[in-house]
Amino acid sequence: MRPELSNASDANLALAIARYREDALAEAYRRHAGSVFGLARRLLHEKAAAEEVVQEVFVRLWNAPDRFDPERGSLRSYLLAQAHGRAVDQMRSELSRRRREEREARKTAQSGYDLEHEVGDMIVADQVREVLGGLPDTERKPIELAYFRGHTYREVATILGEPEGTVKSRIRSGLKRMHGLLATSGLGLGGEQP
Protein backbone atom coordinates (compact mmCIF):
# COMPACT_ATOMS: atom_id res chain seq x y z
CA MET A 1 0.00 0.00 0.00
CA ARG A 2 1.23 3.47 -0.76
CA PRO A 3 1.99 5.08 2.58
CA GLU A 4 -0.38 8.06 2.35
CA LEU A 5 -3.49 5.89 2.32
CA SER A 6 -3.37 4.83 5.94
CA ASN A 7 -3.59 8.49 6.92
CA ALA A 8 -6.07 9.51 4.25
CA SER A 9 -9.48 10.78 5.28
CA ASP A 10 -12.42 8.61 4.30
CA ALA A 11 -13.37 11.18 1.67
CA ASN A 12 -9.93 10.93 0.07
CA LEU A 13 -10.11 7.19 0.33
CA ALA A 14 -13.35 7.27 -1.65
CA LEU A 15 -11.66 9.43 -4.30
CA ALA A 16 -8.81 6.96 -4.59
CA ILE A 17 -11.33 4.11 -4.89
CA ALA A 18 -13.03 6.00 -7.72
CA ARG A 19 -9.64 6.02 -9.44
CA TYR A 20 -9.50 2.24 -9.30
CA ARG A 21 -6.98 1.96 -6.50
CA GLU A 22 -7.64 -1.38 -4.92
CA ASP A 23 -5.33 -0.56 -2.03
CA ALA A 24 -7.75 2.23 -1.13
CA LEU A 25 -10.62 -0.24 -1.06
CA ALA A 26 -8.48 -2.50 1.12
CA GLU A 27 -7.92 0.37 3.53
CA ALA A 28 -11.65 1.13 3.64
CA TYR A 29 -12.22 -2.56 4.37
CA ARG A 30 -9.63 -2.49 7.14
CA ARG A 31 -11.34 0.49 8.75
CA HIS A 32 -14.98 -0.39 8.40
CA ALA A 33 -15.59 -4.03 7.43
CA GLY A 34 -15.66 -5.19 11.04
CA SER A 35 -18.45 -2.85 11.86
CA VAL A 36 -20.37 -3.69 8.70
CA PHE A 37 -19.93 -7.42 9.35
CA GLY A 38 -21.05 -6.98 12.96
CA LEU A 39 -24.30 -5.36 11.90
CA ALA A 40 -25.00 -7.85 9.11
CA ARG A 41 -24.30 -10.77 11.42
CA ARG A 42 -26.55 -9.34 14.09
CA LEU A 43 -29.40 -8.92 11.62
CA LEU A 44 -29.01 -12.13 9.64
CA HIS A 45 -27.55 -14.45 12.32
CA GLU A 46 -25.81 -16.61 9.75
CA LYS A 47 -22.13 -15.94 9.13
CA ALA A 48 -22.22 -16.82 5.45
CA ALA A 49 -25.16 -14.52 4.79
CA ALA A 50 -23.45 -11.71 6.68
CA GLU A 51 -20.25 -12.18 4.70
CA GLU A 52 -22.22 -12.00 1.51
CA VAL A 53 -23.64 -8.65 2.58
CA VAL A 54 -20.17 -7.33 3.43
CA GLN A 55 -18.90 -8.48 0.05
CA GLU A 56 -21.81 -6.85 -1.79
CA VAL A 57 -21.33 -3.58 0.09
CA PHE A 58 -17.62 -3.31 -0.65
CA VAL A 59 -17.91 -4.45 -4.25
CA ARG A 60 -20.59 -1.80 -4.70
CA LEU A 61 -18.31 0.81 -3.20
CA TRP A 62 -15.75 -0.23 -5.81
CA ASN A 63 -18.22 -0.21 -8.68
CA ALA A 64 -20.14 2.92 -7.75
CA PRO A 65 -17.94 5.04 -5.47
CA ASP A 66 -19.83 8.19 -6.44
CA ARG A 67 -22.86 6.92 -4.52
CA PHE A 68 -21.02 7.85 -1.34
CA ASP A 69 -21.33 11.58 -0.75
CA PRO A 70 -18.95 12.73 2.02
CA GLU A 71 -21.09 15.78 2.59
CA ARG A 72 -24.02 13.64 3.63
CA GLY A 73 -22.23 11.66 6.30
CA SER A 74 -19.29 9.45 7.12
CA LEU A 75 -18.16 6.54 4.99
CA ARG A 76 -18.95 4.19 7.83
CA SER A 77 -22.53 5.33 8.13
CA TYR A 78 -22.90 5.04 4.37
CA LEU A 79 -21.57 1.48 4.42
CA LEU A 80 -23.70 0.56 7.42
CA ALA A 81 -26.80 1.98 5.72
CA GLN A 82 -26.01 -0.06 2.61
CA ALA A 83 -25.50 -3.19 4.68
CA HIS A 84 -28.69 -2.59 6.63
CA GLY A 85 -30.72 -2.17 3.45
CA ARG A 86 -29.34 -5.37 1.96
CA ALA A 87 -29.72 -7.36 5.14
CA VAL A 88 -33.29 -6.17 5.54
CA ASP A 89 -34.07 -7.19 1.98
CA GLN A 90 -32.85 -10.66 2.82
CA MET A 91 -34.75 -10.75 6.08
CA ARG A 92 -37.91 -9.88 4.21
CA SER A 93 -37.55 -12.62 1.66
CA GLU A 94 -40.09 -15.33 2.32
CA LEU A 95 -37.73 -18.13 3.18
CA SER A 96 -35.72 -16.28 5.75
CA ARG A 97 -38.88 -14.74 7.12
CA ARG A 98 -40.19 -18.22 7.80
CA ARG A 99 -36.91 -19.31 9.35
CA ARG A 100 -36.80 -16.25 11.54
CA GLU A 101 -40.35 -16.74 12.70
CA GLU A 102 -39.64 -20.35 13.55
CA ARG A 103 -36.54 -19.35 15.44
CA GLU A 104 -38.41 -16.68 17.32
CA ALA A 105 -41.29 -19.01 18.03
CA ARG A 106 -38.83 -21.51 19.51
CA LYS A 107 -37.25 -18.80 21.59
CA THR A 108 -40.63 -17.68 22.85
CA ALA A 109 -41.53 -21.22 23.79
CA GLN A 110 -38.26 -21.92 25.54
CA SER A 111 -37.37 -18.82 27.42
CA GLY A 112 -40.14 -16.30 27.07
CA TYR A 113 -39.26 -13.86 24.38
CA ASP A 114 -38.18 -10.51 25.71
CA LEU A 115 -37.24 -7.94 23.13
CA GLU A 116 -36.01 -5.53 25.73
CA HIS A 117 -33.56 -8.03 27.13
CA GLU A 118 -32.40 -9.06 23.70
CA VAL A 119 -31.76 -5.51 22.60
CA GLY A 120 -29.93 -4.86 25.86
CA ASP A 121 -27.68 -7.79 25.06
CA MET A 122 -26.91 -6.81 21.57
CA ILE A 123 -26.18 -3.18 21.99
CA VAL A 124 -22.67 -2.99 23.23
CA ALA A 125 -21.83 0.67 22.91
CA ASP A 126 -22.84 1.97 26.32
CA GLN A 127 -23.66 5.45 25.28
CA VAL A 128 -25.89 4.44 22.42
CA ARG A 129 -27.59 1.88 24.62
CA GLU A 130 -28.11 4.48 27.28
CA VAL A 131 -29.60 6.93 24.86
CA LEU A 132 -31.79 4.34 23.18
CA GLY A 133 -32.84 3.04 26.57
CA GLY A 134 -33.62 6.55 27.66
CA LEU A 135 -36.20 7.02 24.93
CA PRO A 136 -39.84 6.70 25.89
CA ASP A 137 -41.00 3.11 25.20
CA THR A 138 -43.41 4.46 22.62
CA GLU A 139 -40.45 5.62 20.54
CA ARG A 140 -37.87 2.99 21.41
CA LYS A 141 -39.94 -0.08 20.59
CA PRO A 142 -40.85 0.89 17.04
CA ILE A 143 -37.24 1.87 16.33
CA GLU A 144 -35.99 -1.48 17.59
CA LEU A 145 -38.58 -3.47 15.69
CA ALA A 146 -37.83 -1.62 12.47
CA TYR A 147 -34.05 -1.37 12.64
CA PHE A 148 -33.04 -4.58 14.37
CA ARG A 149 -35.91 -6.83 13.29
CA GLY A 150 -36.24 -5.54 9.75
CA HIS A 151 -39.98 -4.90 9.99
CA THR A 152 -41.64 -2.25 7.86
CA TYR A 153 -43.38 0.45 9.85
CA ARG A 154 -46.71 -1.00 8.80
CA GLU A 155 -45.73 -4.33 10.31
CA VAL A 156 -44.51 -2.52 13.40
CA ALA A 157 -47.92 -0.86 13.66
CA THR A 158 -49.58 -4.27 13.55
CA ILE A 159 -47.21 -5.76 16.10
CA LEU A 160 -47.68 -2.89 18.53
CA GLY A 161 -51.37 -2.43 17.79
CA GLU A 162 -50.84 1.25 17.00
CA PRO A 163 -52.01 3.31 14.02
CA GLU A 164 -49.44 3.47 11.18
CA GLY A 165 -49.30 7.24 11.33
CA THR A 166 -48.45 7.14 15.02
CA VAL A 167 -45.65 4.64 14.44
CA LYS A 168 -43.97 6.64 11.71
CA SER A 169 -44.06 9.90 13.68
CA ARG A 170 -42.73 8.17 16.78
CA ILE A 171 -39.85 6.65 14.87
CA ARG A 172 -39.03 10.05 13.45
CA SER A 173 -39.30 11.87 16.77
CA GLY A 174 -37.31 9.10 18.49
CA LEU A 175 -34.47 9.42 15.99
CA LYS A 176 -34.49 13.18 16.40
CA ARG A 177 -34.39 12.84 20.17
CA MET A 178 -31.50 10.36 19.96
CA HIS A 179 -29.63 12.67 17.64
CA GLY A 180 -29.99 15.52 20.11
CA LEU A 181 -28.94 13.40 23.08
CA LEU A 182 -25.99 11.81 21.28
CA ALA A 183 -24.81 15.17 20.02
CA THR A 184 -24.84 16.67 23.53
CA SER A 185 -23.14 13.58 24.94
CA GLY A 186 -20.15 14.44 22.79
CA LEU A 187 -20.45 11.58 20.33
CA GLY A 188 -18.97 12.79 17.07
CA LEU A 189 -22.14 12.91 15.04
CA GLY A 190 -21.59 13.59 11.38
CA GLY A 191 -17.83 13.37 11.67
CA GLU A 192 -15.64 10.65 10.29
CA GLN A 193 -14.92 7.63 12.34
CA PRO A 194 -11.42 6.28 12.49
Place this chain on the structure above:
Amino acid sequence: MTHNELEELLGVYALDALDDDERQLVDEHLASCPRCRAELAAHREVAALLGNAVGESPAVAPDELWDRISASLLDEPPALSPLVRPRGRRSLALLVPLGAVAAALILVVGLLAAKVVNLDHQVTSLNQQASVAKILSNPSHQTVQLTSATTSWHATVVLLDGQGYLINPSMPALSRSQTFQLWALSRNKIVSLGVLSSNPSAVAIQLEPHMTVLMITAEPLGGTPVPTTPVLVRGNLPVGV
Protein backbone atom coordinates in the same frame (compact mmCIF):
# COMPACT_ATOMS: atom_id res chain seq x y z
CA MET B 1 -48.28 13.50 -1.05
CA THR B 2 -47.58 16.84 0.60
CA HIS B 3 -44.20 17.95 1.87
CA ASN B 4 -45.30 17.39 5.46
CA GLU B 5 -46.50 13.88 4.72
CA LEU B 6 -43.24 13.04 2.97
CA GLU B 7 -41.24 14.56 5.81
CA GLU B 8 -43.07 12.27 8.24
CA LEU B 9 -41.64 9.28 6.36
CA LEU B 10 -37.98 10.28 6.71
CA GLY B 11 -37.41 8.41 9.97
CA VAL B 12 -38.78 5.11 8.71
CA TYR B 13 -36.99 5.70 5.41
CA ALA B 14 -33.67 5.96 7.27
CA LEU B 15 -34.39 2.63 8.98
CA ASP B 16 -35.27 0.90 5.67
CA ALA B 17 -38.76 0.37 7.09
CA LEU B 18 -40.75 1.71 4.15
CA ASP B 19 -42.57 -0.33 1.55
CA ASP B 20 -41.31 0.09 -2.00
CA ASP B 21 -44.12 2.35 -3.20
CA GLU B 22 -43.58 4.92 -0.47
CA ARG B 23 -39.82 4.62 -0.64
CA GLN B 24 -39.98 5.64 -4.27
CA LEU B 25 -42.05 8.70 -3.42
CA VAL B 26 -39.49 9.74 -0.81
CA ASP B 27 -36.64 9.13 -3.24
CA GLU B 28 -38.23 11.41 -5.78
CA HIS B 29 -38.88 14.09 -3.20
CA LEU B 30 -35.34 13.95 -1.79
CA ALA B 31 -33.89 14.76 -5.18
CA SER B 32 -35.43 18.22 -4.99
CA CYS B 33 -35.56 18.98 -1.25
CA PRO B 34 -32.32 19.93 0.52
CA ARG B 35 -34.10 20.31 3.86
CA CYS B 36 -35.33 16.72 3.80
CA ARG B 37 -31.92 15.52 2.63
CA ALA B 38 -30.36 17.20 5.66
CA GLU B 39 -32.88 15.65 8.03
CA LEU B 40 -32.36 12.23 6.46
CA ALA B 41 -28.59 12.58 6.87
CA ALA B 42 -29.09 13.16 10.61
CA HIS B 43 -31.39 10.12 10.90
CA ARG B 44 -28.85 8.04 8.99
CA GLU B 45 -26.12 9.02 11.43
CA VAL B 46 -28.23 7.83 14.34
CA ALA B 47 -29.07 4.62 12.50
CA ALA B 48 -25.37 4.10 11.82
CA LEU B 49 -24.59 4.50 15.51
CA LEU B 50 -27.22 1.89 16.30
CA GLY B 51 -25.73 -0.35 13.64
CA ASN B 52 -22.25 0.28 14.90
CA ALA B 53 -23.22 -0.55 18.45
CA VAL B 54 -24.34 -4.12 17.85
CA GLY B 55 -22.30 -7.27 17.60
CA GLU B 56 -19.05 -8.04 19.32
CA SER B 57 -16.68 -5.26 20.14
CA PRO B 58 -14.38 -4.72 18.40
CA ALA B 59 -16.11 -6.35 15.47
CA VAL B 60 -13.70 -8.00 13.06
CA ALA B 61 -14.58 -9.20 9.59
CA PRO B 62 -13.07 -12.55 8.64
CA ASP B 63 -9.64 -12.23 6.99
CA GLU B 64 -10.45 -14.54 4.12
CA LEU B 65 -13.45 -12.36 3.23
CA TRP B 66 -11.18 -9.58 1.96
CA ASP B 67 -9.34 -12.10 -0.18
CA ARG B 68 -12.64 -13.13 -1.66
CA ILE B 69 -13.70 -9.55 -2.32
CA SER B 70 -10.34 -8.75 -3.88
CA ALA B 71 -10.53 -11.83 -6.07
CA SER B 72 -14.04 -10.98 -7.19
CA LEU B 73 -12.82 -7.56 -8.33
CA LEU B 74 -10.29 -9.31 -10.56
CA ASP B 75 -12.73 -11.84 -11.94
CA GLU B 76 -15.30 -9.23 -12.57
CA PRO B 77 -14.07 -5.72 -13.30
CA PRO B 78 -16.43 -3.00 -12.18
CA ALA B 79 -19.57 -2.71 -14.22
CA LEU B 80 -19.84 0.59 -15.90
CA SER B 81 -20.47 3.19 -13.27
CA PRO B 82 -21.13 6.57 -14.80
CA LEU B 83 -18.91 9.29 -13.38
CA VAL B 84 -21.41 11.89 -14.56
CA ARG B 85 -25.09 12.19 -13.95
CA PRO B 86 -27.62 12.53 -16.74
CA ARG B 87 -28.96 15.95 -17.51
CA GLY B 88 -32.48 16.84 -18.47
CA ARG B 89 -34.26 15.15 -21.30
CA ARG B 90 -33.61 16.33 -24.81
CA SER B 91 -35.53 15.68 -27.95
CA LEU B 92 -33.68 13.70 -30.54
CA ALA B 93 -34.14 13.54 -34.26
CA LEU B 94 -35.43 10.36 -35.81
CA LEU B 95 -32.36 8.86 -37.40
CA VAL B 96 -33.05 5.21 -38.00
CA PRO B 97 -35.82 3.90 -40.21
CA LEU B 98 -38.29 1.58 -38.53
CA GLY B 99 -37.22 -1.44 -40.59
CA ALA B 100 -33.78 -1.19 -39.03
CA VAL B 101 -35.35 -0.95 -35.60
CA ALA B 102 -37.28 -4.14 -36.21
CA ALA B 103 -34.14 -5.90 -37.44
CA ALA B 104 -32.19 -4.71 -34.42
CA LEU B 105 -34.99 -5.90 -32.15
CA ILE B 106 -34.87 -9.35 -33.66
CA LEU B 107 -31.13 -9.34 -33.10
CA VAL B 108 -31.61 -8.36 -29.49
CA VAL B 109 -34.22 -11.04 -28.96
CA GLY B 110 -31.69 -13.50 -30.37
CA LEU B 111 -29.08 -12.15 -27.99
CA LEU B 112 -31.57 -12.58 -25.17
CA ALA B 113 -32.02 -16.24 -25.94
CA ALA B 114 -28.29 -16.77 -26.29
CA LYS B 115 -27.66 -14.99 -23.01
CA VAL B 116 -29.73 -17.46 -21.05
CA VAL B 117 -26.94 -19.98 -21.18
CA ASN B 118 -24.64 -17.55 -19.45
CA LEU B 119 -25.31 -18.62 -15.89
CA ASP B 120 -23.02 -16.08 -14.33
CA HIS B 121 -24.95 -12.90 -14.74
CA GLN B 122 -28.13 -14.16 -16.18
CA VAL B 123 -30.48 -11.78 -14.48
CA THR B 124 -28.35 -8.70 -15.00
CA SER B 125 -27.78 -9.59 -18.60
CA LEU B 126 -31.43 -10.18 -19.26
CA ASN B 127 -32.33 -6.88 -17.67
CA GLN B 128 -29.71 -5.13 -19.75
CA GLN B 129 -30.83 -6.84 -22.93
CA ALA B 130 -34.38 -5.84 -22.14
CA SER B 131 -33.21 -2.24 -21.65
CA VAL B 132 -31.39 -2.35 -24.96
CA ALA B 133 -34.53 -3.64 -26.65
CA LYS B 134 -36.51 -0.87 -25.03
CA ILE B 135 -34.15 1.79 -26.34
CA LEU B 136 -34.08 0.26 -29.81
CA SER B 137 -37.85 0.15 -29.93
CA ASN B 138 -38.02 3.89 -29.27
CA PRO B 139 -37.89 5.69 -32.63
CA SER B 140 -35.96 8.58 -31.04
CA HIS B 141 -32.91 6.48 -30.29
CA GLN B 142 -29.59 7.14 -32.00
CA THR B 143 -26.76 4.83 -32.87
CA VAL B 144 -23.06 5.58 -32.86
CA GLN B 145 -20.58 3.28 -34.58
CA LEU B 146 -17.19 2.99 -32.92
CA THR B 147 -14.68 1.93 -35.54
CA SER B 148 -10.96 1.69 -36.21
CA ALA B 149 -9.16 3.24 -39.17
CA THR B 150 -6.67 0.38 -39.41
CA THR B 151 -8.49 -2.74 -38.21
CA SER B 152 -11.97 -4.27 -38.49
CA TRP B 153 -12.69 -3.96 -34.78
CA HIS B 154 -15.93 -2.18 -34.04
CA ALA B 155 -18.74 -1.70 -31.55
CA THR B 156 -22.09 0.05 -31.53
CA VAL B 157 -23.59 2.39 -28.98
CA VAL B 158 -27.34 2.92 -28.94
CA LEU B 159 -28.46 6.10 -27.22
CA LEU B 160 -31.63 7.59 -25.88
CA ASP B 161 -31.73 10.76 -23.79
CA GLY B 162 -28.11 10.52 -22.75
CA GLN B 163 -28.41 6.90 -21.67
CA GLY B 164 -27.01 4.22 -23.85
CA TYR B 165 -25.75 0.72 -24.27
CA LEU B 166 -22.67 -0.65 -25.89
CA ILE B 167 -23.75 -3.58 -28.05
CA ASN B 168 -22.39 -6.02 -30.62
CA PRO B 169 -18.72 -5.42 -29.93
CA SER B 170 -16.17 -7.08 -32.18
CA MET B 171 -12.95 -6.47 -30.34
CA PRO B 172 -9.56 -8.15 -29.99
CA ALA B 173 -9.10 -10.88 -27.39
CA LEU B 174 -7.47 -9.58 -24.22
CA SER B 175 -5.16 -11.28 -21.78
CA ARG B 176 -6.46 -12.11 -18.31
CA SER B 177 -4.73 -9.04 -16.93
CA GLN B 178 -6.50 -6.62 -19.25
CA THR B 179 -9.91 -5.05 -19.58
CA PHE B 180 -11.54 -2.72 -22.05
CA GLN B 181 -12.20 0.79 -20.79
CA LEU B 182 -14.55 3.35 -22.27
CA TRP B 183 -13.58 7.01 -22.53
CA ALA B 184 -15.26 10.18 -23.67
CA LEU B 185 -13.83 13.43 -24.90
CA SER B 186 -15.48 16.12 -22.84
CA ARG B 187 -14.48 19.77 -23.17
CA ASN B 188 -11.12 18.69 -24.59
CA LYS B 189 -10.47 16.38 -21.67
CA ILE B 190 -10.56 12.62 -21.73
CA VAL B 191 -12.79 11.26 -18.99
CA SER B 192 -13.32 7.64 -18.04
CA LEU B 193 -16.84 6.32 -18.48
CA GLY B 194 -15.88 3.09 -16.82
CA VAL B 195 -14.39 -0.34 -17.20
CA LEU B 196 -16.09 -2.66 -19.66
CA SER B 197 -14.62 -6.06 -18.72
CA SER B 198 -12.83 -8.15 -21.33
CA ASN B 199 -16.05 -9.22 -23.01
CA PRO B 200 -18.41 -6.27 -23.05
CA SER B 201 -21.95 -6.81 -24.18
CA ALA B 202 -25.00 -4.66 -23.51
CA VAL B 203 -23.06 -2.49 -21.07
CA ALA B 204 -25.01 0.51 -19.79
CA ILE B 205 -23.45 3.94 -20.24
CA GLN B 206 -24.47 7.45 -19.36
CA LEU B 207 -23.44 10.52 -21.32
CA GLU B 208 -23.36 14.24 -20.73
CA PRO B 209 -24.19 16.91 -23.32
CA HIS B 210 -20.67 18.22 -23.86
CA MET B 211 -19.21 14.82 -24.59
CA THR B 212 -18.21 14.62 -28.23
CA VAL B 213 -16.22 11.44 -28.88
CA LEU B 214 -16.33 7.91 -27.45
CA MET B 215 -13.19 5.75 -27.38
CA ILE B 216 -12.25 2.31 -26.13
CA THR B 217 -8.79 1.22 -25.05
CA ALA B 218 -7.37 -1.95 -23.50
CA GLU B 219 -6.11 -1.23 -19.98
CA PRO B 220 -4.74 -3.14 -17.01
CA LEU B 221 -7.45 -4.99 -15.08
CA GLY B 222 -9.40 -2.62 -12.84
CA GLY B 223 -8.95 0.26 -15.24
CA THR B 224 -6.82 3.40 -15.11
CA PRO B 225 -7.54 7.11 -14.51
CA VAL B 226 -6.19 8.05 -17.96
CA PRO B 227 -5.73 5.95 -21.11
CA THR B 228 -2.35 4.24 -21.22
CA THR B 229 -2.69 2.44 -24.56
CA PRO B 230 -3.65 3.48 -28.09
CA VAL B 231 -7.34 3.92 -28.91
CA LEU B 232 -8.79 0.74 -30.40
CA VAL B 233 -12.07 2.11 -31.72
CA ARG B 234 -13.66 5.53 -31.66
CA GLY B 235 -16.82 7.26 -32.81
CA ASN B 236 -18.24 10.75 -32.81
CA LEU B 237 -21.32 11.41 -30.70
CA PRO B 238 -24.22 13.24 -32.28
CA VAL B 239 -24.41 16.88 -31.23
CA GLY B 240 -26.37 17.44 -28.04
CA VAL B 241 -26.68 13.87 -26.84
